Amino acid sequence: MAFRRNDDESPGSPRWRLKHRAELIRYGIPDAILASDGSLNYVLLHGDDAFGTGWDSSWLSRDEAKQLLAFLQLHFPSGTGYELIRILERRVAQDG
Numbered sequence: 001m002a003f004r005r006n007d008d009e010s011p012g013s014p015r016w017r018l019k020h021r022a023e024l025i026r027y028g029i030p031d032a033i034l035a036s037d038g039s040l041n042y043v044l045l046h047g048d049d050a051f052g053t054g055w056d057s058s059w060l061s062r063d064e065a066k067q068l069l070a071f072l073q074l075h076f077p078s079g080t081g082y083e084l085i086r087i088l089e090r091r092v093a094q095d096g
Helices: 014-019 021-026 037-046 062-075 083-095
Strands: none
Touching: 014 021, 014 037, 021 062, 037 083, 062 083
């Protein structure tokens, strides 16, 4: 049996995380969160990294929050189930 590398680059996959790492860092996601799929997926699903780095979206500048939201909406168009997207939507709406 031959080993085949997974070519999945869908949002949330390991390849997607690695491909977009620099952008996510630029938008304010700490490198420590991007070190593993589990950490990033936890942040996307729950909106924070309470049990890891302690990061939450309040650490983002207003511009970072807007840019991260636009990026996530592009890659996760439905946003369904991703608390981080909902948190950022509320924050961006609040900031005007």
